[in-house]
Every structure is written in C-alpha cells, then in structure tokens.
Amino acid sequence: MASRVDLLSSGRAATHTDPMEPQPHRVISRVVEGPKVVSLRIVPVAGALPVSEPGQFMMLWVFGVGEVPISVSNVAVDGSLEFTVQAVGATSTAITEAQIGDVLGLRGPFGTSWPVSQAAGRNIVIMAGGLGLAPLRLAIDAILKSKSPPTSITLLVGARSPTSLLFRADLARWATLAPSCTRPSTWPTAPGTAPSVW
Numbered sequence: 001m002a003s004r005v006d007l008l009s010s011g012r013a014a015t016h017t018d019p020m021e022p023q024p025h026r027v028i029s030r031v032v033e034g035p036k037v038v039s040l041r042i043v044p045v046a047g048a049l050p051v052s053e054p055g056q057f058m059m060l061w062v063f064g065v066g067e068v069p070i071s072v073s074n075v076a077v078d079g080s081l082e083f084t085v086q087a088v089g090a091t092s093t094a095i096t097e098a099q100i101g102d103v104l105g106l107r108g109p110f111g112t113s114w115p116v117s118q119a120a121g122r123n124i125v126i127m128a129g130g131l132g133l134a135p136l137r138l139a140i141d142a143i144l145k146s147k148s149p150p151t152s153i154t155l156l157v158g159a160r161s162p163t164s165l166l167f168r169a170d171l172a173r174w175a176t177l178a179p180s181c182t183r184p185s186t187w188p189t190a191p192g193t194a195p196s197v198w
C-alpha cells in the first residue's frame with residue numbers, strides 16, 4: 001500500500017498508511033490510575049499516525065490476543081499518545097498488563113472529533129463518570145489551551161470510590177489553569193453521582 005507523508009500543524013511528520021494495518025508502537029510509560037485501570041503512553045516504532053483530535057479513538061492491538069477500540073486520553077507535545085484502559089475482558093486486560101518496552105499495534109484515528117473551538121466565549125459544562133473522563137481529558141486540555149477560551153468551565157466528575165477517581169494531577173492542574181473552573185467545596189469526596197450535583 002502506498003503511503004503519503006504530510007507535515008501536520010504540530011510540525012510532526014505523519015506517515016499515512018493503510019488504516020487497516022496496525023502500526024507497531026512501544027510503551028514508554030505506564031501509570032496505574034486505579035483499580036483495574038492503567039494509562040499507557042506509547043510512541044511509534046516507525047512512522048507516526050495522523051494526529052488524533054479530541055473525541056477520536058484508535059484500535060489498540062495486543063499481538064496474539066485481540067484488538068479493541070480505545071479513546072485517546074492525551075496527546076503530548078512530542079506527539080506521543082496516551083490511552084487509559086480498564087481491564088474488563090481478555091484484550092483490555094492484556095493491554096493493562098503491558099509493560100514499558102512492550103510493543104502494541106495501533107491504527108487510526110477513527111471517529112468524528114468534537115468541535116472544541118465552539119467552546120470559545122461560552123459557559124462550558126463537562127460531565128463525566130468513571131472511565132468516561134478518559135476521552136474528555138484531551139478535549140479539556142484543548143479547550144484550556146485554546147487562544148479563544150470559554151467564559152467559564154464547570155467540570156463535574158463522578159467516581160465509584162475515591163480510589164477510582166482518575167487523573168488526580170490533571171484535576172488539580174485544570175483547577176489552577178482555569179481561574180473560573182469550578183468544583184464542589186467538598187471535592188473529591190462529595191457523595192452522589194455527577195448528575196445529582198448538577
């Protein structure tokens with residue numbers, strides 16, 4: 001299959017290859033986020049895939065086990081991708097068991113991206129429960145980094161238990177970055193579901 005090389009807005013060269021062909025990516029960091037939930041940061045072994053936009057997902061493949069759709073939870077400045085995975089079945093469990101240096105297959109991105117630029121000048125409410133915060137993480141960072149920021153951001157995050165609350169460092173960073181970012185005074189232990197707070 002012929003490939004085409006574009007220079008993306010980030011300055012990173014992306015090799016567009018067959019979207020059906022997984023590209024090998026190496027695990028460079030592994031963070032245990034909570035019970036059965038692990039974040040993996042991966043980099044391409046060879047050509048980079050197109051940049052992922054907030055809301056998109058990729059197909060993550062564990063050789064010899066299977067392939068599953070996983071949302072992109074973070075894209076670093078260097079283009080490395082982060083995925084946050086909960087172990088529920090064979091493939092997701094194998095992904096969460098991957099260690100630094102292991103190689104996974106990756107193809108994508110797929111799916112429609114969210115129009116985060118439309119947040120400019122508006123009052124934004126973002127609500128997430130449990131693992132649902134993973135795909136929203138990229139969107140929140142994109143909104144906060146935007147040159148045309150929203151008037152305010154209210155972020156409501158629910159978790160089954162205090163130990164299963166994801167991305168604690170990001171939650172603290174977001175509250176610092178966005179002066180109008182709000183949170184309940186009793187965070188992170190306010191009881192009830194996120195919708196009940198709203």
Ligand SMILES: Cc1cc2nc3c(=O)[nH]c(=O)nc-3n(C[C@H](O)[C@H](O)[C@H](O)COP(=O)(O)OP(=O)(O)OC[C@H]3O[C@@H](n4cnc5c(N)ncnc54)[C@H](O)[C@@H]3O)c2cc1C
Binds near residue numbers: 057066070072085131
């Ligand atoms: C667009 C998209 C984005 C996704 N993004 C993420 C992500 O960022 N992180 C992530 O961890 N997952 C994500 N998922 C879900 C993930 O793809 C599934 O958890 C995965 O396919 C399960 O495959 P498996 O082979 O591990 O389990 P399977 O063998 O398919 O399932 C094993 C058992 O677990 C149950 N099960 C399957 N999925 C779930 C679930 N999500 N919750 C509870 N029980 C389940 C099944 O009913 C079955 O009983 C996403 C799914 C889609 C469609």
